[in-house]
Amino acid sequence: MTFAYVCIVIALILPMIWAGIAKKESKIPINNNAPRDHILHLQGRAKNAYGVEQNSYESFPPFAIAVIVAHLTGGIQLTIDILAGLYIASRLLYGVFYLQGKGTLRSATFMVGLIATISLFFVG
Numbered sequence: 001m002t003f004a005y006v007c008i009v010i011a012l013i014l015p016m017i018w019a020g021i022a023k024k025e026s027k028i029p030i031n032n033n034a035p036r037d038h039i040l041h042l043q044g045r046a047k048n049a050y051g052v053e054q055n056s057y058e059s060f061p062p063f064a065i066a067v068i069v070a071h072l073t074g075g076i077q078l079t080i081d082i083l084a085g086l087y088i089a090s091r092l093l094y095g096v097f098y099l100q101g102k103g104t105l106r107s108a109t110f111m112v113g114l115i116a117t118i119s120l121f122f123v124g
Contacts, residue, residue: 002077004067004084011063011088015056018095022049045099052095059113063087066120073124080123087116 023030025046026038042050063084070080090113097106 002071003081004070004077007081007084007088008064008067011056011060011091014091014095015053015060018049018053018056021099022046022053025049048098048101049095052098055094055098055110056091059091059117063113063117063120066117070120070123075120075123080120083116083120083123087113090116 022042023038023046025044026042027046028038028041030038039050067080067084070083090109094106094109094113097103097109
């Protein structure tokens with residue numbers, strides 16, 4: 001398994017981590033029979049963590065597809081791995097900046113991840 005494929009697995013797990021932070025920091029108890037009812041009541045870091053979770057779900061499919069396309073088109077493995085690692089690093093920083101309320105840095109790291117994803121389509 002290549003490093004880039006491992007990055008797909010990491011990207012798949014990241015939203016669950018952000019969801020855990022959102023639920024842990026929720027001010028109302030989580031009802032497992034209605035696990036989404038607390039979302040309307042989220043505030044502060046919990047609300048931001050939920051935002052990161054949702055954005056992580058949104059950015060995952062293009063990234064996973066891009067990695068697979070890069071492999072299938074015969075891209076240079078080192079380049080694919082670097083771009084995939086850059087995507088993961090940017091997504092981690094995106095989450096940290098989102099939790100800290102640093103919108104400009106959050107947007108910048110989002111763009112880095114998006115550029116890495118788009119670049120993966122052209123390495124082959």
